Amino acid sequence: MSILQGPWHWSIVGIIIGLTVPALLIIDNKRFGISLTLRHLCAMCVPMKIKFFDYDWKPYKWLLLFVVGTMVGGFIGNQIFPNPNDIIVAEDTKSFLAQYGINDYSGLVPSEIFSVDKILSLSGLIFLAIGGFLVGFGTRYADGCTSGHSIFGLATLQRTSLIATISFMAGGFFCTHLILPYLLKVIMP
Amino acid sequence: MRSFLIFLVGLIFGFAFVKGEIISWFRMVEMFQLKSFHMYGVIGTGVVVGLIAMQIIKRFNVKTIDGEPITYEKKKFTKGTIIGGFIFGLGWCITGACPGPIFIQVGAGLIPVAVTLLFALFGTWVYGATREKLPH
Numbered sequence: 027m028s029i030l031q032g033p034w035h036w037s038i039v040g041i042i043i044g045l046t047v048p049a050l051l052i053i054d055n056k057r058f059g060i061s062l063t064l065r066h067l068c069a070m071c072v073p074m075k076i077k078f079f080d081y082d083w084k085p086y087k088w089l090l091l092f093v094v095g096t097m098v099g100g101f102i103g104n105q106i107f108p109n110p111n112d113i114i115v116a117e118d119t120k121s122f123l124a125q126y127g128i129n130d131y132s133g134l135v136p137s138e139i140f141s142v143d144k145i146l147s148l149s150g151l152i153f154l155a156i157g158g159f160l161v162g163f164g165t166r167y168a169d170g171c172t173s174g175h176s177i178f179g180l181a182t183l184q185r186t187s188l189i190a191t192i193s194f195m196a197g198g199f200f201c202t203h204l205i206l207p208y209l210l211k212v213i214m215p
Numbered sequence: 216m217r218s219f220l221i222f223l224v225g226l227i228f229g230f231a232f233v234k235g236e237i238i239s240w241f242r243m244v245e246m247f248q249l250k251s252f253h254m255y256g257v258i259g260t261g262v263v264v265g266l267i268a269m270q271i272i273k274r275f276n277v278k279t280i281d282g283e284p285i286t287y288e289k290k291k292f293t294k295g296t297i298i299g300g301f302i303f304g305l306g307w308c309i310t311g312a313c314p315g316p317i318f319i320q321v322g323a324g325l326i327p328v329a330v331t332l333l334f335a336l337f338g339t340w341v342y343g344a345t346r347e348k349l350p351h
Binding site (some may be wrong): 032033034036037038039040041042043045046047048049050051052053054055056057059060063064065067068072075076077078079082088091092093094095096097098099100101102103104105111113115116118119122123126131133134135136139140141142144145150152153154155156157158159160161163164165166167168169170171172173174175176177178179180181182183184185186187188190191192193194195196197198199200201202203205206209 | 216218219220221222223224225226227228230231232233234235236237238239240241242243244245246247248250251252253254256257258259260261262263264265266267268269271272277278279280281283284285286287288289290291292293295296297298299300301302303304305306307308309310311312313314315317318319321322323324325326327328330331332333334335336337338339340341342343344346349
């Protein structure tokens with residue numbers, strides 16, 4: 027098994043993520059936080075005289091460059107050196123998902139939900155549109171996401187980021203245990 | 216030069232996210248079901264390594280490559296930290312992705328996620344448009 031194909035141990039990935047914080051600061055005092063990209067893209071493309079988007083986004087071009095870098099990294103990782111094996115997932119989670127007809131572990135996401143022909147179905151409406159909306163709305167309302175709060179914020183010992191991270195996890199636990207089973211049932215073929 | 220370095224850090228970051236399966240919907244379900252240590256290991260190691268690096272920067276007064284002192288702004292606490300954070304948590308569970316992984320998934324060739332990205336932009340836009348009416 028080649029190193030480039032993976033999968034990698036969590037500690038290796040954790041170290042790389044952790045080092046991103048000092049790397050961006052040392053390169054040019056850049057604060058790590060990816061959800062701001064969404065705000066800058068709104069400010070660039072559809073500001074529509076809204077005060078929140080009425081600012082000069084040009085100093086933040088670096089973040090767009092960083093994000094393009096992550097996308098290229100994602101392309102190389104998944105298209106050029108894909109993991110040839112099924113993703114290894116906990117047995118309990120597998121049997122939970124099997125109840126809803128999700129059995130394809132050949133990709134990073136289940137093809138039963140994330141496929142092009144499901145975009146215009148109820149599944150697409152829930153898992154792509156509504157889910158995406160909640161991510162975009164929630165991260166901006168919380169002034170940051172997993173990178174800005176949970177990694178940068180916690181690494182710099184900010185109390186606000188600890189509260190934010192607990193809130194993210196609370197939403198995630200609540201949804202996974204009380205909402206997700208229902209959503210999966212609704213889209214079941 | 217600086218731009219190239221920023222791009223390179225992004226590239227390594229995106230590649231590692233694929234290899235660590237951090238952009239996998241399955242891994243998020245596992246995490247929130249407390250069935251696997253994987254994601255907790257990734258985030259925990261990331262925080263600890265970042266924390267140690269920041270302490271080194273502070274103690275040894277590390278400068279940027281241009282010789283400037285390292286500074287950053289702190290985030291302000293508002294009601295949105297909790298309400299918005301919880302709303303994001305719901306979206307995180309459904310899409311299996313935070314904003315970083317959404318971009319990386321699109322780059323990785325997961326075409327349907329382009330729809331997720333569009334709606335994430337729309338969500339951010341709606342927040343901007345309704346901001347004054349929301350509790351903060």
